Amino acid sequence: MSYFRPTILEDALDWLSTHDARIVAGSTDLFPSTDRQTLDGHILDITAIEELRELMQTDKGWSIGAATTWSDIISSDLPPAFYGLKLAAREVGSIQIQNAGTVAGNICNASPAADGIPCLLSLDSSVELISVRGRRSVPLASFIAGPRKTTIASDEIITRIIAPQASCQGTSHFLKLGARKYLIISIAMVATRLLVEDGIIAQAAISVGACTPVAVRLTEAETALVGKPATPSSIASISDPMIQNALLPIDDIRATGEYRSMASTELVRRSLNRLVSKSMEAAA
Numbered sequence: 540m541s542y543f544r545p546t547i548l549e550d551a552l553d554w555l556s557t558h559d560a561r562i563v564a565g566s567t568d569l570f571p572s573t574d575r576q577t578l579d580g581h582i583l584d585i586t587a588i589e590e591l592r593e594l595m596q597t598d599k600g601w602s603i604g605a606a607t608t609w610s611d612i613i614s615s616d617l618p619p620a621f622y623g624l625k626l627a628a629r630e631v632g633s634i635q636i637q638n639a640g641t642v643a644g645n646i647c648n649a650s651p652a653a654d655g656i657p658c659l660l661s662l663d664s665s666v667e668l669i670s671v672r673g674r675r676s677v678p679l680a681s682f683i684a685g686p687r688k689t690t691i692a693s694d695e696i697i698t699r700i701i702a703p704q705a706s707c708q709g710t711s712h713f714l715k716l717g718a719r720k721y722l723i724i725s726i727a728m729v730a731t732r733l734l735v736e737d738g739i740i741a742q743a744a745i746s747v748g749a750c751t752p753v754a755v756r757l758t759e760a761e762t763a764l765v766g767k768p769a770t771p772s773s774i775a776s777i778s779d780p781m782i783q784n785a786l787l788p789i790d791d792i793r794a795t796g797e798y799r800s801m802a803s804t805e806l807v808r809r810s811l812n813r814l815v816s817k818s819m820e821a822a823a
Contacts, residue, residue, distance in 0.1 A: 540577070544584040548591070548669070548698070555583055556671045556694050564606050565639035567632065568648045591698060600704040601662075605643035605697040609655075610634075612642065620702075623711030623730045624658040630715050631655070643697040649683050649753075651789065656683065656754045657730035657746035658713055662702035668695045676701070686752050709734030709742055710817060712810045715749075716802050717793075725749035726794040729806040735769040735818040745807055750799040751787045757807070759785065764811075769818045774811045782807050 541558070545551045555562070560581035585591055591606040594615050601617070609628040617625065631637050631645070631654050645655045646666065656679070664679045668691060677690060679700070684690050691697065711732035717723030727750045734742035743764040748754035760781040767773040782804045788796030 540580060540582070542582045542584065544587050546587045546589070548588050548696070551583060551585060551588060551696060552669065552671050552694075555696065558583070559693065562647075562696060564641040564644050565608065565636075566644075567636050567640040568644060568650075585696065593699075598704075599701060600707055601702045603642050603700040603702070605641065605699060607642050609637040609640050609642070609645075613637065618707055619710035620662065620707045620732055621658075621711065623661065623713035623732065624655065626713040627654040627658045627715070627728075627730070630713075642700060646679070646682070646700070647689055647691065647697065649685070649687050649689050651686050651752055651754070652725045652728070652749040653754070654715065654725070654728065654748075657728055657748040658711070659700060659702070660746040660754055660756055661706075661711060661730045661732045661744035663706040663744070664700050664702045666700055667698045668692075669698050670695045674698075680756070683753050706732075706742075706744070710814060711744075712813050714806045714810045716806060724793065727799050727802040727806055729803060729810050731807070731810040731814060733764075733769065733811070733814045733818065735815075738769055738818075738822060740764050740767055740769050740773065745811070747782075747786060747803050747807070750789070750803045752789060755785055757782055757785050760807070769815050771812055771815060774808055774815055777808070777811075779804055 543554050558581040560583045562583045564586050591604045593604040594607050609631045612628040645653045659679055665676045666682045667676050682690055709732055713730050715728040716726045728748045730746045732744040743761040745757040745760055760777050783800050788799040790796045
């Protein structure tokens with residue numbers, strides 16, 4: 540085993556290009572997956588690379604550094620479009636886990652129940668990857684290839700997650716259903732974002748996680764909402780098939796696929812109604 544904790548990104552890339560290594564930050568998913576007290580093989584620790592923890596607005600949108608922790612998300616001054624992500628951050632394990640776990644780690648773990656992924660999908664996020672071979676950007680929806688699978692190459696590091704400016708508008712919400720209130724793996728979760736202009740829905744984003752092998756956007760329901768008044772009746776007009784046809788609900792020890800499908804439908808409506816209610820209050 541070898542362990543490397545560089546402070547410069549270029550040093551990390553050079554080392555990774557010559558070592559078949561695992562990249563770690565908070566290790567909140569890695570350690571529970573082993574019964575050993577140490578991790579085997581070559582380990583690249585990216586927590587000392589300052590630029591990977593930058594959380595800032597750029598001319599392209601908002602950039603979330605790969606090593607940004609969930610506590611960083613909670614404490615940062617982010618626009619209302621990120622309120623759902625802040626709510627999700629508070630649902631990630633305990634405070635100790637939030638202090639150590641990172642946004643990029645949550646993505647790379649690619650769990651169907653990863654709390655951050657539906658919110659980042661609703662922001663049309665992309666993942667920036669870098670290696671000694673160059674830099675590339677991949678839409679988050681394409682980066683996650685399946686349960687516990689991503690398209691990252693063995694010599695690549697995630698540098699940041701980028702939410703484009705056009706999708707950083709409006710406000711958002713997040714709801715999660717589990718067997719108890721805290722420290723749970725979700726049965727279903729929903730992230731929603733609405734941009735309302737003059738009482739009309741100008742943008743709608745709806746993502747569902749933990750209900751399908753990979754979190755998904757509900758594009759049919761989104762399209763149906765755009766152009767309609769921001770009222771409860773518009774939300775009620777979304778039919779069950781608009782939500783459920785996009786899902787491939789999974790059966791496991793926590794819930795049946797049928798229950799997940801029904802629960803997701805209810806969570807979508809509750810979350811959207813919460814956003815509509817806020818919009819109506821702001822306009823009053």
